[in-house]
Amino acid sequence: MPARGPEAAPRRGGSEISLAERAYAGHSDAMGAFSRKMLAALLLPLLGACGDGTLVVFVNSGVIVGSPRCTASGGEFDLRDDGGLVLVVITDGTDVVVAGRVGGCPDLFAGANASVEGRQSGGRIIASSVTVD
Numbered sequence: 001m002p003a004r005g006p007e008a009a010p011r012r013g014g015s016e017i018s019l020a021e022r023a024y025a026g027h028s029d030a031m032g033a034f035s036r037k038m039l040a041a042l043l044l045p046l047l048g049a050c051g052d053g054t055l056v057v058f059v060n061s062g063v064i065v066g067s068p069r070c071t072a073s074g075g076e077f078d079l080r081d082d083g084g085l086v087l088v089v090i091t092d093g094t095d096v097v098v099a100g101r102v103g104g105c106p107d108l109f110a111g112a113n114a115s116v117e118g119r120q121s122g123g124r125i126i127a128s129s130v131t132v133d
Contacts, residue, residue, distance in 0.1 A: 075105035
């Protein structure tokens with residue numbers, strides 16, 4: 001049953017509208033279009049930068065399990081976090097910081113607390129940075 005009294009106003013055709021409908025009717029449609037354009041302008045560069053829009057950055061903290069396997073251009077190690085064991089891949093572009101100093105894969109060691117930031121690729125994380133306390 002339609003609302004009656006001061007919170008209702010006549011509508012064309014004799015039906016009534018509520019106070020909320022009246023307030024919304026006063027809302028500018030141009031403002032809604034502006035908001036949608038602003039949202040699109042903010043999100044599109046992010047999606048474009050990601051290629052297919054699926055870039056996800058992971059930050060994992062845990063303990064390095066076993067000795068890291070290092071090569072001339074990077075290496076890899078197992079990290080035990082709350083979710084279990086994760087393989088972390090270090091590339092020549094990975095920033096490694098050990099005890100506040102710039103380092104590399106050979107500076108990492110078993111049992112160290114590590115924080116890893118990177119992207120997931122398959123069942124492993126390609127590290128952009130590794131920090132060891």
